[in-house]
Amino acid sequence: MSSPPIKVAVLGFGMSAQVFHIPFIQSLSQHSHLTTIxxxxxxxxxxxARDAFPEVKVVTHLQHVLDDDELELVFVSTINDTHYEYTKAILNAGKHVVCEKALTPTSAEAYELAELASKKNLVLAVYQNRRWDSDFLTLKQVLAENRLGELSEFTSHFDRYKNEAATTKLWKEKVGRKYPSRVHLRECKPLSSLFWIRQDLPGSGAAYDLGSHLVDQILALFGKPQAVTGFVRNSRSIGNPDVPDSFLIHLHYPSTSEAGRRLPLIATARGSVLSLVSPQMRFTVKGTKGAFIEHGLDVQEDQLKKGAKSAVDQADFGVEPKELQGTLYEVEGGHKIETETGNYKAWFENVAEVSIIFPIFAPCHELTKDSDTPSTQAIRSKDRSKLIVTPEAAALTIEIIEKATQSSKEGRTIQL
Incomplete structure (x- = not known):
């Protein structure tokens, strides 16, 4: 007996919700049913939201979502400063959560939420979707086939050219905000009414916005590093000098690390805001047997911006243009290699699978040996290891960015 689609709410109706989440929720209608925005x-x-989705209930207060017993899964696609309070409230209401990256402004908050989700037997998934970029999937395949041998150099880029201050998404370039009370968070007051208090809080700037993707990819490949060296700065001297627009983060993996390597490796996440290279550099990976070079950026985001839901189900979704194919250099020479197809939908399928395996029907202590209803069988068979991007991994990503920021300020390498 198959489980019915889980009922889903989405918090926020900006680009994150409209471009990155709702199209996939609706495309996977056998798994999820959007009922509330x-x-x-x-x-x-x-x-x-009502104009775009007249069949969906639109609410203006978080409490409406928390009090709706039919909702099982809530997508938090609001600004970073709200993630901790919203996610904590939703978990305490007994609902699964999908949260945009970065999970929280601080790793302490992220680890706390991971522990809370585990304690309550709930799914907390973080939208680190770029593990399913076409270029990253291709690189993973190259490494799995040992085409490069043992790695000596790994650099992942997220470069762009933007020699002016932002005119949209200003919250990404704010130093930070402190909200007056959780009551305001629960009631979702307009953000403009809460801007009156500002502090130098973490969670803003390029390292959290773009760097979190690159750091997550590195951790997925190599695990936790031994040390971190960071250069996190405002390289344009535009806007608030305390808000970084560029980052260079070195993750140190010595030869004695758990990765089991003979050669030491420094894996680098790099984001420049003053790069006029075209196409932009994406990966530079060198090893004892070969090297892999890739330019450009995964096409899925642009496809979603142009076509939203219709793009998700197109045959060419996630297919990289041939001119952006990476080059594999071996002793015999260099040659282009076919790019894997990007697949953000796989992230949603994984979350749906785990969320359905984790239905909220009855607490585990109520199960008996003879309780063989489909719902209790699902509860008994739950397996958190099926969640590919765990909240603990998302928390470690934030911790690495914190250490990189500390390293940059103090001018030294930080041991983990």
Whole structure:
């Protein structure tokens, strides 16, 4: 007997919700059913969410979501400063959570949420979708086939050219905000009414926005490093000098590390905001047997921006142009290699699978040897190892960025 689709709510109706989440939720209708959108600015007469999805209930307060017993899974696609409070409230309400990266502004908060989800037997998934970029999947295949031998150099780029201050998404370039109370968070007051208090808080800037993807990919490949060296700065001297727009983060893996390597490796995550290279560099990976060079950026984001839901189900979704194929250099010479197809949908399928395996029907202590209903069988068979991007991994990503920021400020390498 197959499980019915889980009922889903989405918090926020910005680009994250419209481009990166809702198209996949609706595409996977056998797994998930979007029933509620929280749009804080909606009124009885005006709602972008209601106009786009007239069949979906639109609410303006988080409490409406928390009190809805039919909702099982909530997507948090609001700004970073809200992630901790929202996610904690949702978990305490007994619902699974998908949270945009970065999970929280601090690793302490992220580890706390991971522990809370585990304690309550709930899924907490973090949207580190770029593990399913076409270029990263291709690199993983090259490494799995041992085409490069033992690695000596690994650099992952997220470069762009932007020699002016942001005019949109200003929250990404703010130093930080402190919200007056959880009551305001629960009621989703308009953010403009909460800007009056600002502190130098973590969670803003390029390292958290873009660097979190690169660090997550490195950790997925090599595990936890022994040390971190970071250069996190405002390289343009534009806007607030305390908000970094560029980053260079070295993750140190000595020859004695758990990766079991003979050669020491420094894996580097690099994001420049003043790069006019075209196409931009993506990966530079060198080893004892070969090297792999890739330019450009995965196409899925651009495809989603242009076509939203319709893009997800197109045959060419995630297919990289041949001109951006990576080059594999071996002793015999260099040659292009076919790129794997990008697949953000796989992340959603994984979360849906684990969330359905974790239904909220009855607490585990109520199970008996003879309780063989489909729901209790599902509870008994739950397996957290099926979640590919764990909250603990997301917390470690934030910890690495914190250490890189500390390293940059103190001018030294930080041991983990």
């Amino acid at each position: 929280l749009e804080r600015s909606a009124t009885a007469d005006s709602s972008k």
